[in-house]
Amino acid sequence: MQTVAIIGAQWGDEGKGKITDMLAEKCDYVVRYQGGHNAGHTIWVSGKKTVLHVIPSGVLHDHCTSIIGHGVVVEPENFLKELKNVQSITTVDHKRLKVSENATVITSYHRLLDAARESQGPEKIGTTGKGIGPAYEDKAARKAVKIKDLLDKDILYKKLSNGFAEKKVLFKELYKIEVPSLEEETERLYQLGQQFKDYICDTFSILDKAISQNKKVLYEGAQGVLLDVDYGTYPYVTSSSTSSAGILTGAGNVNGKVDEILGIVKAYTTRVGEGPFPTELFDEVGSYIQKTGNEVGATTGRTRRCGWLDFPLLRYAIKCSNLTSIALTKLDILSNMETLKVCYAYEIDGKQVDCAYPGIDLFKAKPLLKSLKPFKDDFKTNEVSVELKAYIDEIEKGLGIPVGIYAFGPDRAEIKFNKTYF
Ligand code: GDP
Ligand code: IMO
Ligand code: MG
Numbered sequence: 001m002q003t004v005a006i007i008g009a010q011w012g013d014e015g016k017g018k019i020t021d022m023l024a025e026k027c028d029y030v031v032r033y034q035g036g037h038n039a040g041h042t043i044w045v046s047g048k049k050t051v052l053h054v055i056p057s058g059v060l061h062d063h064c065t066s067i068i069g070h071g072v073v074v075e076p077e078n079f080l081k082e083l084k085n086v087q088s089i090t091t092v093d094h095k096r097l098k099v100s101e102n103a104t105v106i107t108s109y110h111r112l113l114d115a116a117r118e119s120q121g122p123e124k125i126g127t128t129g130k131g132i133g134p135a136y137e138d139k140a141a142r143k144a145v146k147i148k149d150l151l152d153k154d155i156l157y158k159k160l161s162n163g164f165a166e167k168k169v170l171f172k173e174l175y176k177i178e179v180p181s182l183e184e185e186t187e188r189l190y191q192l193g194q195q196f197k198d199y200i201c202d203t204f205s206i207l208d209k210a211i212s213q214n215k216k217v218l219y220e221g222a223q224g225v226l227l228d229v230d231y232g233t234y235p236y237v238t239s240s241s242t243s244s245a246g247i248l249t250g251a252g253n254v255n256g257k258v259d260e261i262l263g264i265v266k267a268y269t270t271r272v273g274e275g276p277f278p279t280e281l282f283d284e285v286g287s288y289i290q291k292t293g294n295e296v297g298a299t300t301g302r303t304r305r306c307g308w309l310d311f312p313l314l315r316y317a318i319k320c321s322n323l324t325s326i327a328l329t330k331l332d333i334l335s336n337m338e339t340l341k342v343c344y345a346y347e348i349d350g351k352q353v354d355c356a357y358p359g360i361d362l363f364k365a366k367p368l369l370k371s372l373k374p375f376k377d378d379f380k381t382n383e384v385s386v387e388l389k390a391y392i393d394e395i396e397k398g399l400g401i402p403v404g405i406y407a408f409g410p411d412r413a414e415i416k417f418n419k420t421y422f
Helices: 016-024 076-087 108-120 132-140 147-151 153-161 164-175 182-195 203-212 245-250 284-292 311-321 386-399
Strands: 003-008 029-032 041-045 048-052 065-068 097-100 217-220 260-266 269-271 305-307 325-329 340-348 351-353 366-372 403-407 415-417
Touching (some): 003 016, 076 182, 097 203, 108 132, 108 164, 147 153, 153 164, 153 182, 203 217, 260 311, 284 305, 311 386, 325 386, 340 386, 366 386, 386 403
Parallel strands (some): 003 260, 029 217, 260 325, 325 403
Antiparallel strands (some): 340 366, 403 415
């Protein structure tokens, strides 16, 4: 295969970082195409943990070039902090990390607006507070600062001024918060831009050339399909296209196709922030999964809500993103439990619903659960128990696509491939 996409099939935190890192071993480019540092992608290599936010998760492989595409929103201060951290682990310079000149900049105004809305606004989304929504709003409103604008102070000032008159009224009159002046923000962003100017380039052409030379490319999605601004559980979503559709608009030339769209599925379901969650567990089973799975947000440190695997939700994600196979993660967390259930359908207003189509009200969905025999695997050998095999079979049968990978621990070695991707 030449091109593979990694797509979160639930509400994020499915283990995309780990799977991207594994597949990056055999590919030439890893490309982020949407989202920003709201993402937290965790990689464990030989007992050392690295959390990546906006830098692609292939960066720990020296042979691999990482691309931050134009669909991404980049907060320069956080980017530089992350870059320093990665540089303390391995050699990363502008030759193998490229930032699109057309990516959108997250400014202080976006971060402050996000925080003000969450703390003072009428309805809380439970955002990561990183300024993601407001940055994408400016992009759609054609008022965004692009990464290339950081390199010219006059242009930067002009771009920042664009729309500031409106924002100033919001900050001053509605939210009553102090914000940096245009001059201060211009200076701050300009100085930050100077520190990574060598990394800024036309990533479209780099990718175009790579594809035409048959290089192997991995597209790394952030968040999950159910957080997609169009397909997700709106308004409790993020502000970008997290489904595979986002690759076409946010990465550049993909030759019109991606060979394999790998959906990353956690063996149970989690969600951070507000919004409906049909299989959420409020009992001791839910807290057991939360504790054993260490389900704490990699970006905000918030406790993740936990529940059983949700087939209607996954069937919908498969349709939205055209998923062709699954990487099933965190099976070790379900091992040794006393009960094991999956949600095979919902009951809504007395009717059975098999797929979480957007028209339905997920707040009203009552999960119809099937109990399976719990498995007790220690994953020390290649053998899987009859019970674990039955769990995987149930998933493949219920979803209609194969489990190509399964993972049973955070480290690189804790993985098994049933299918070859590169
Ligand atoms: P991402 O946002 O999709 O990359 O996922 P996160 O990194 O936010 O959250 C996934 C968490 O699960 C991280 O702490 C990973 O190290 C961890 N993880 C990934 N796969 C497995 C697995 O198979 N078993 C266990 N126990 N942990 C895993
Ligand atoms: P990764 O890539 C889980 C959630 C937030 C909130 C909603 C909107 O690590 O899977 P935003 O700050 O994006 O405007 O918040 O989206 N959210 C995530 N949840 N994993 C993520 O990323 C997330 N990125 C955003 O919790 O509910
Ligand atoms: Mg995460």
